[in-house]
């Protein structure tokens with residue numbers, strides 16, 4: 207008698223069709239709550255976390271890490287971090303921000319974790335889908351991203367006073383890799399900035 211009989215093949219096909227229809231119904235019905243204030247069930251969360259970790263590791267494992275103790279690199283990263291990351295990831299001496307409590311997943315406090323520098327580089331450059339973690343590689347070159355990695359690496363060892371001191375010494379965050387015209391964060395097309403700029407211009411019609 208063959209291992210797969212006609213009857214069992216029919217049953218398997220039927221089960222697959224029913225499963226696909228149920229899944230399609232689930233997606234179309236709107237039953238799923240997409241709200242960021244509705245946490246995942248544990249098994250879903252565990253699955254998503256493994257997916258994230260394995261995906262990042264598979265892509266970061268062959269990266270070559272430059273000297274993360276280079277003082278100029280750390281200092282440059284300090285300015286970048288203070289300008290772009292603290293709202294979501296906080297910093298030594300910072301208790302909370304307005305955006306962080308509502309983010310799901312919650313961004314980790316980078317001063318309280320030790321991460322693999324290659325993973326850190328990859329995540330900063332490429333971001334994480336459907337999480338709020340942006341792909342900073344869209345606006346920053348690799349060298350700048352390694353400087354942020356170098357600083358993030360030092361963060362857990364810094365007291366609030368040391369953090370403040372190093373950020374105060376850091377070069378201003380004016381080295382974005384966005385071409386000469388928009389070579390400054392102040393020139394980024396932020397909504398408030400655009401509104402001000404367009405008011406200042408004569409009407410086009």
Ligand code: HEC
Nearest residue numbers: 290291294309311312313314326329330334337338339354
């Ligand atoms: C708008 C909010 C937001 C900003 C701004 C932001 N991040 Fe994130 N980041 C997140 C979220 C949310 C996660 C968690 C994603 C997840 O768990 O899947 C995250 C994850 C990370 C991780 C992975 C941590 C881990 O445990 O593996 C690193 C590293 C990181 N961010 C670095 C940065 C750096 C450096 C900056 C500034 C250049 C930055 N992020 C700016 C929201 C943000």
